[in-house]
Structure formats: structure tokens, C-alpha cells
Amino acid sequence: MKGTYDKAFENIIRLRIMSILMVNEQFDFNSLKELLEVTDGNLASHIRNLENASYIRVDKTFVARKPLTNYSATEEGKNAFKDHLEFLENLIRENKS
Amino acid sequence: MRKPEQELTEIKSMMERSTRFLSLSGLAGVLAGIYALFGAGIAWYWIYFPDSSFSQGAQKMSGKELMNNLLVLALVVLILAVGSAYLLSRKKSQKNSHKFWSPASKRFLLALFIPVMAGGLFSFGLIHQSYFNMIAPTTLIFYGLGLINASHFTLGEIRNLGIGQLIWGLIAAFFPQFGLICWAMGFGVLHVIYGSMMYYKYDR
Numbered sequence: 104m105k106g107t108y109d110k111a112f113e114n115i116i117r118l119r120i121m122s123i124l125m126v127n128e129q130f131d132f133n134s135l136k137e138l139l140e141v142t143d144g145n146l147a148s149h150i151r152n153l154e155n156a157s158y159i160r161v162d163k164t165f166v167a168r169k170p171l172t173n174y175s176a177t178e179e180g181k182n183a184f185k186d187h188l189e190f191l192e193n194l195i196r197e198n199k200s
Numbered sequence: 201m202r203k204p205e206q207e208l209t210e211i212k213s214m215m216e217r218s219t220r221f222l223s224l225s226g227l228a229g230v231l232a233g234i235y236a237l238f239g240a241g242i243a244w245y246w247i248y249f250p251d252s253s254f255s256q257g258a259q260k261m262s263g264k265e266l267m268n269n270l271l272v273l274a275l276v277v278l279i280l281a282v283g284s285a286y287l288l289s290r291k292k293s294q295k296n297s298h299k300f301w302s303p304a305s306k307r308f309l310l311a312l313f314i315p316v317m318a319g320g321l322f323s324f325g326l327i328h329q330s331y332f333n334m335i336a337p338t339t340l341i342f343y344g345l346g347l348i349n350a351s352h353f354t355l356g357e358i359r360n361l362g363i364g365q366l367i368w369g370l371i372a373a374f375f376p377q378f379g380l381i382c383w384a385m386g387f388g389v390l391h392v393i394y395g396s397m398m399y400y401k402y403d404r
């Protein structure tokens with residue numbers, strides 16, 4: 104069977120973070136928090152997890168003296184997500200036939 | 201493990217919500233339409249109202265004076281419409297506890313205003329070259345294209361509103377004597393119709 108089920112995306116929050124970063128070049132911490140409706144700590148731990156897998160990249164800057172943390176998907180992360188998607192699609196196809 | 205269908209739905213919904221500006225207010229559309237109808241009414245009074253009618257009608261203005269008055273009128277209508285849209289959309293985003301300045305809203309505004317600004321400047325070019333009867337179709341067409349462009353980043357109905365503006369703009373291009381009426385239909389009536397449709401669908 105083609106594609107691989109990626110354990111990193113087993114958690115729903117991590118799956119959502121990765122979905123957002125697939126279609127947005129970058130996304131900041133507060134916008135992610137708001138969209139996902141999670142607490143700071145919860146989001147931070149899932150982000151660290153994806154970061155450790157080197158699926159996402161962190162970019163810290165200052166805008167008007169306030170820290171702004173932007174996240175983007177790495178090449179590795181994008182490929183892993185595509186593999187994961189392919190696995191899901193194949194699974195659906197097999198269930199149908 | 202979740203069902204794969206569920207997982208795909210989840211992915212799709214997140215991709216959509218992170219790229220689309222969903223706080224666009226329907227009420228703002230209705231108000232913009234009403235301002236445009238008032239504006240078009242005043243413009244009609246200045247340009248076409250006959251002296252021989254039951255009242256004296258407007259003082260006939262010279263071409264240049266008329267053009268300056270019309271530009272000020274257009275500017276007032278534009279400021280009122282954009283101002284209401286900004287205030288009401290911000291209120292809606294606060295009500296739904298969404299952030300107003302999100303990556304999605306910035307993308308939406310950029311997609312809308314690049315064609316609209318280009319159309320505005322192009323219209324100044326037309327005024328400069330004295331192609332006055334091409335202004336109504338130009339503003340309608342550029343605004344329609346802006347809406348179609350921006351519809352990828354907001355509620356899908358905006359696309360049909362854009363197509364409507366485009367159609368009125370093309371009609372006005374071929375029948376310039378009806379330019380003001382087409383303008384009132386597009387910026388006025390279509391805004392009121394789509395605004396109220398969106399208000400009933402999303403805002404209540």
C-alpha cells in the first residue's frame with residue numbers, strides 16, 4: 104500500500120496545525136491559537152513536537168517591539184503530510200472496492 | 201485512529217478556515233447599496249433633471265463644476281461604504297471572537313483592492329482624456345473583477361456578486377447612455393440584494 108500513516112499526525116491538533124501550514128506560507132502563534140481554540144501551553148507542546156520532527160520551522164521576529172513568532176512547514180514536513188494524505192486516500196479507495 | 205473520511209474533512213475545513221476571511225458583514229453590503237443609490241439619485245438630479253419640470257430643477261452646472269461635484273460625491277459614497285464595511289465587519293469578528301486582522305483578512309483585502317485601486321486610477325485617466333461615459337462601465341468592471349478575485353479568500357457568494365457587477369459593467373460599456381442606471385443597478389441594487397441574502401444566511 105502506498106503512502107504511510109504518520110504517527111506525528113495522529114493527534115488532531117497536530118494534524119490541524121499541519122493542514123494550516125500546507126496552505127499558508129506562514130502563520131503566527133496567536134492566529135493559530137485562535138483558529139484552533141487551544142491554550143498557549145497545549146499549542147506550544149504540539150508545536151514543539153512537530154518542530155522536533157523537523158516538520159515545521161520557527162521564525163521569531165519583532166514587530167513594533169512585540170515578539171512575533173511565525174511558523175512554516177519544512178520540505179520534510181510537506182512531504183510527510185503528502186504521504187499521510189496519500190495513505191488516507193488509498194485507505195478510502197480500498198474500503199470502497 | 202479516526203476514520204480516514206473524517207480525517208480528510210478535518211484537513212479540508214482547516215485549510216479553508218485558515219485562508220478565508222469569514223467576518224464579512226452582510227449588513228455592510230446593504231448599507232453600501234443604499235449609499236450608492238442615494239449617490240446615483242443625486243448625480244441623476246445634477247446631470248439629467250430637466251428645467252421644464254414641475255420644479256426649477258438643479259441649476260445647470262458647467263461641465264467642469266459638474267465633474268468636480270460628481271467626484272466629491274463619489275468620494276463621499278466610497279468613504280461611507282468602506283467605513284461601514286470596516287466597522288460592521290470588525291463588530292462581527294468581535295462577536296464571533298475571531299481576530300479581525302488575520303492572515304486571511306489581509307489576503308482578502310489585497311485581492312480585492314489591487315484591481316479596485318487599478319480601476320480607480322484608470323478612471324482618473326479616463327476623466328483626463330474626457331472619456332466620461334466610460335467611467336461607469338470601468339468602475340463596475342474593475343470592482344467585479346476585484347470581487348471575483350477576492351472571493352477565493354472569503355464567503356463564496358461574493359463571486360456571484362462580482363459576476364453581476366461585471367455584467368452591468370459590460371452592458372454599460374455598450375449602452376453608455378444608460379451608464380448611470382447600470383451603475384445604480386450594480387453598486388446599488390446588487391449590493392442590497394446580496395447584502396441581505398448574506399445577512400439572513402450568516403449574520404442572524
